[in-house]
Amino acid sequence: MSVIAKAPKRPISTYLHLHPKTGLRALLALPLTWLIGVYIISLFLLLVTAFWFTDPYTSKVRPGFTLENFVSIFTVPAYFATSVRTLGIALAVTAVCAVFAVPLGIFMAKLARPWMRNLLAVAITLPLWAGYLVKLLAMRLTFTENGLFNWLVEPLGISGPGFGIPVIVLTLAYLWFPYMALPVFTAIRQLPHNLFDASADLGAKGWPTVLRIVLPLITPAIVAGSVFTFSLSLGDYLAARFVGGKTQMVGSIIASNINLNPPVAAAFSMVPIAFVIMYLMLARRTGSLERM
Amino acid sequence: MKVSPSAEEISADKTAGVSAISITGLNKSFDKVQAVVDLNLEISQGEFFSMLGPSGSGKTTVLRILAGFETASSGKVLLEGTDVTDLAPFDRDVNTVFQDYALFPHMSIQKNVEYGLKARKISKPKRAELASQAIDSVKLSHLADRLPHQLSGGQRQRIALARALVLRPKVLLLDEPLGALDKQLREEMQVELKRIQREAGITFIFVTHDQEEAMRMSDRIAVFNAGRIEQIGTPAEVYESPATEFVAGFLGVSNLLSGEDARQLLGSADLVNIRPERIKILPENSKPLAGEISVRATIVDIAYTGANTLYTLEGPNGLRLVATRLNQEMSGASQGLDWSDKVLATFRKEHVAKIPSK
Numbered sequence: 001m002s003v004i005a006k007a008p009k010r011p012i013s014t015y016l017h018l019h020p021k022t023g024l025r026a027l028l029a030l031p032l033t034w035l036i037g038v039y040i041i042s043l044f045l046l047l048v049t050a051f052w053f054t055d056p057y058t059s060k061v062r063p064g065f066t067l068e069n070f071v072s073i074f075t076v077p078a079y080f081a082t083s084v085r086t087l088g089i090a091l092a093v094t095a096v097c098a099v100f101a102v103p104l105g106i107f108m109a110k111l112a113r114p115w116m117r118n119l120l121a122v123a124i125t126l127p128l129w130a131g132y133l134v135k136l137l138a139m140r141l142t143f144t145e146n147g148l149f150n151w152l153v154e155p156l157g158i159s160g161p162g163f164g165i166p167v168i169v170l171t172l173a174y175l176w177f178p179y180m181a182l183p184v185f186t187a188i189r190q191l192p193h194n195l196f197d198a199s200a201d202l203g204a205k206g207w208p209t210v211l212r213i214v215l216p217l218i219t220p221a222i223v224a225g226s227v228f229t230f231s232l233s234l235g236d237y238l239a240a241r242f243v244g245g246k247t248q249m250v251g252s253i254i255a256s257n258i259n260l261n262p263p264v265a266a267a268f269s270m271v272p273i274a275f276v277i278m279y280l281m282l283a284r285r286t287g288s289l290e291r292m
Numbered sequence: 293m294k295v296s297p298s299a300e301e302i303s304a305d306k307t308a309g310v311s312a313i314s315i316t317g318l319n320k321s322f323d324k325v326q327a328v329v330d331l332n333l334e335i336s337q338g339e340f341f342s343m344l345g346p347s348g349s350g351k352t353t354v355l356r357i358l359a360g361f362e363t364a365s366s367g368k369v370l371l372e373g374t375d376v377t378d379l380a381p382f383d384r385d386v387n388t389v390f391q392d393y394a395l396f397p398h399m400s401i402q403k404n405v406e407y408g409l410k411a412r413k414i415s416k417p418k419r420a421e422l423a424s425q426a427i428d429s430v431k432l433s434h435l436a437d438r439l440p441h442q443l444s445g446g447q448r449q450r451i452a453l454a455r456a457l458v459l460r461p462k463v464l465l466l467d468e469p470l471g472a473l474d475k476q477l478r479e480e481m482q483v484e485l486k487r488i489q490r491e492a493g494i495t496f497i498f499v500t501h502d503q504e505e506a507m508r509m510s511d512r513i514a515v516f517n518a519g520r521i522e523q524i525g526t527p528a529e530v531y532e533s534p535a536t537e538f539v540a541g542f543l544g545v546s547n548l549l550s551g552e553d554a555r556q557l558l559g560s561a562d563l564v565n566i567r568p569e570r571i572k573i574l575p576e577n578s579k580p581l582a583g584e585i586s587v588r589a590t591i592v593d594i595a596y597t598g599a600n601t602l603y604t605l606e607g608p609n610g611l612r613l614v615a616t617r618l619n620q621e622m623s624g625a626s627q628g629l630d631w632s633d634k635v636l637a638t639f640r641k642e643h644v645a646k647i648p649s650k
Contacts (some may be wrong), residue, residue, distance in 0.1 A: 081534035197361050198394035202408035202459070212407075216398045 040042055050266035061262050069267035079253065083271050087167055088231035088249040090275070094226045097180035101225065102188075104181060106214065107271035109189035110196065122125040124181045132175070136242050139171040143243060163245035171243050172233045179232070187221030188214065221284045234272035300619065310373040311461050312495040314336040318367030320353055331367070335463075335497065335512075340489050342498045342506040346542070347517030351499050354516075355465050358497065359388045364426045372462055382411070387456035391471055393448045395440035400450050401427060402436040408459045426458035427451070429488070462572040472504065477505045482509055503543045507531065508558065515539045532567070535647050536554040540647060542563040545614055547571070547601070548647075553611050557585060561649045570643040571615035573603060575625040576634040586638040589613065591631055603629065605637050613637055 016023040053066045063122075104124075108117050127135060132237050143147045143163065150159050161167055191214065199209040215222075237251025250271050257265035313335040320328040328350045333629055335341045345352040356362040359367060360381035369377045376384045387408070395404050403422040414422070427436050430450035432443075440448055449469060456464055468484075470478045487510055489496045500506050506513050507527040514524045515538070523535035534540035550563040558564065580586035589611075593604035600616045607613065615637060629635070 017422050192392070192394065194392065194394040195396060197359070197381070197389060198388070199394070199407070200361075201359060201386075201388045202455070203382045203411035204407070205380075205382055205411075208411060213396060 017107055023233070026059070046266050046269055049263055052263045052266075052272060054261045058127075058129055059260075066221070068085050069170065069263045070270075073267065073271065078248075079264075080258065083246050083250055085165070085247070086234060086271070087275055089165060089172070089249065090230050092169045093176065093233040094229045096169060097177050097229045098184075098222050098226065100173070100177065101181040101184040102215070102218070102222075103224040105185040105188040105218075106210070109183050110193065121185070123187075124178050126175070132238070135175055136171065136238060139174060140243050143167045143170075163200065163243050165249075167243045168239050168247060168249075171239045172202055172228075172236060175236075175239070176229040176232050179228035180222070183188075183221040183225045184218060187218040191217055223286070227276075227280065227283070230278045234275055294527060294613065297441065302637045310337070311335060312372060313497070314370040314373075315354070315544040316368045316370075318354070318357065318369065319365045320350075320357060323606050327519055328357070331519075331521060333514065333521065333524070335495060337372070337495055338493055340498065340511045342500060342501055342507060342510035342513045343516055344500055344506040344513050344542075346501055349516035350519040351514075352467060355467055355497065355499050355521075356389075358463070359386060359465050360384050385461050385538055386465055387459055387461040388465045388467065389449075389456050389469045392439070393452040393466045394451060395448055395455070397440055400437050401443070402433065404440065405455045405458055407522060408455065411566075411638045412459070413518060422458055423454075426454040429555070430454045430484075445473055446481065448485075449481060451474065455484075457488070457492060458493075461494065463567060464489075465498060468499055468501070470500075478505070481520065485509065491508060507543070511607065515542060516544075534647060537563060537647055540645070545616070547613050547630045549611075552609060556609060556611065557587060563649065565645045565647055566639055566643060567611070567645075568602065568614045568616040569600075569618075571605075571613060571637050571639045573605070573615055573629065574636045574638060576636055579638050580636070580638045583642075584638045584640055585644075586636055587611065587613075589635055589637050590636060591629060591633045594629065594631060607637070616624070632647075640649075 016026075049061070051065050051067070051070055052061055052063050053068060055062050056062070056179070073083060106119070108120050112120065140163075141148075143150075145162070153159065195213055195217075196209060201215050204212070235251060237249055237255045240249040240252050241255075242245050250268055254265045254268045256266070302565060309333045311551060313333065315331055315333040318328055318331040319326070331350075331354065333354075343354060356585050357364050359573040360376070360379060360383075362472065364377055366377060367377070371386065386442050395401075396407065400406070402420070402423055405426050406419045409422055411599070419468065424433065424436070427433055430453060432447055432450055432454075435447065440451070443451065452469070452524075469485075470481050471483060480483045482505060485496070485498075511571060512524060512526055513530050514532060515522045517536075517538045523539045525533075525535075530539055537548060540546045545568050547566040547568060548563065549557065549566070551561050554564055555561045574580075576588065579622060585608045586614075589607040590604035591603055592606045593602075594621075595604075596603040598619070600618055603615045603617070605613045606616060
């Protein structure tokens with residue numbers, strides 16, 4: 001006697017089994033609608049807007065074609081300086097994150113006991129669960145004139161940097177650190193332990209081992225992390241607003257022009273995108289993206 | 293002007309005749325597990341010394357302590373008379389060949405071999421020259437620019453060897469270096485390793501769980517079990533005169549007899565071992581020669597292994613013996629013997645190895 005007494009009636013499953021292409025379409029319908037409908041079209045509209053202009057008399061946006069908005073990025077000194085400053089801040093944030101992530105990753109992956117490793121992994125990811133503004137406020141309170149930092153260093157006869165570029169860099173590094181620390185930790189964890197043994201065995205001490213073995217092998221992870229820290233920093237404007245003092249970033253210009261002059265805001269939106277594309281192309285040339 | 297001999301010259305004189313490695317009272321525990329128990333060991337210069345034992349017997353831990361990757365819980369390790377117990381790996385004149393080679397995956401073969409020379413701050417041209425020589429000595433010059441993953445297992449093994457030997461260590465530690473190779477390559481590499489060891493004149497300490505490999509290659513073998521050394525001796529000594537039941541069982545096929553089995557054959561219940569190749573199988577009605585011990589038995593199993601055939605014999609009172617015969621002149625796998633045949637098993641008294649009771 002057969003185990004399956006009679007053919008089961010599952011008309012939909014049977015139909016999809018016989019028509020795999022229909023199944024594929026059903027599977028991709030939602031994601032594609034979102035990707036094309038929301039994501040790509042809105043970005044495309046943004047790009048188009050960047051070529052429109054604002055009527056100086058009525059302050060109304062008029063469709064048309066002008067390169068004026070893009071030209072202003074290069075010709076208005078304040079605009080150009082802001083773009084360069086933003087690039088510098090994003091690079092600095094990335095560097096700070098990497099400099100902290102590598103030793104921490106080596107400790108977590110190779111030296112810490114399991115409970116300590118888990119504790120640190122939670123400690124690194126915990127800030128991701130807290131709201132963005134909460135973290136910003138925390139940094140603001142720390143570095144404000146009568147804040148914790150100044151109170152701590154006062155006995156040494158120095159005072160903190162005050163709100164400005166250094167605090168922006170620190171704040172953004174604090175915000176995006178998990179994106180660098182996690183891939184770096186994972187990469188170091190995957191390094192066979194006997195590479196460390198072999199390096200020591202052949203006569204290399206700690207620092208040469210990090211320089212010649214660890215760093216080259218985890219470069220893909222650092223690049224992966226840096227894509228996040230770099231691009232997220234480029235697009236940020238709240239850090240500049242709350243802990244930057246008078247410092248402006250590209251995000252600040254976009255934010256202040258969103259209502260006033262949308263085409264200029266749209267043109268400036270292309271600045272971080274251009275930087276990110278250049279960055280990815282550079283990263284690609286190092287060969288790190290292939291090994292990610 | 294130099295009148296008195298330099299420190300180096302004195303130490304060179306001093307080290308002549310000193311043990312390459314001298315371990316005294318070594319203990320190592322991980323958390324609550326004691327991996328090495330009160331171990332003492334002397335290894336001579338230029339010796340090919342094997343540490344043999346099952347996994348978890350402590351042999352690899354001893355090797356890692358010699359390399360400096362683990363610190364001893366107590367005890368002393370001397371390298372040519374100098375105390376190295378607390379020295380970091382990079383401060384001791386020993387090098388290691390790792391089980392899975394541990395070649396640096398992002399460096400060419402040439403750079404891998406140069407790595408240790410670079411750490412020792414040897415000039416670039418000198419380093420390139422020495423590395424090329426070392427790669428040449430393992431016959432892989434044509435692969436110097438490749439990356440490790442482009443090499444076969446056997447080739448990687450040779451490079452790992454060249455990378456360690458280029459530094460001319462006092463002692464080379466090898467951690468199951470042939471474990472990942474297939475049988476044929478393994479046997480080739482065994483010969484190769486012995487040749488390199490002879491030519492370099494460096495003390496080799498070789499960790500393996502393969503008793504055949506240890507016997508083939510070593511001047512002396514230390515048999516490890518549960519963190520202790522059960523016996524140290526030449527391959528012939530540990531095979532012919534095992535010091536403990538464990539050694540007798542771990543090396544080769546053994547007939548361990550004690551109690552009633554021993555008493556009915558030998559008149560004493562002491563633990564003894566008879567190697568199967570020492571037992572002759574004769575027709576049932578033959579007469580044993582003078583000095584031979586004999587027992588009537590039935591063949592209960594025949595196993596053909598190519599060079600030998602193994603016969604399992606059952607004697608009176610459940611006595612079981614394994615006897616081997618070389619398939620040299622006999623024809624066919626069964627050598628004229630068959631299951632259930634009644635035979636006479638004989639062996640000489642001097643081939644009964646008494647195992648001292650502890």
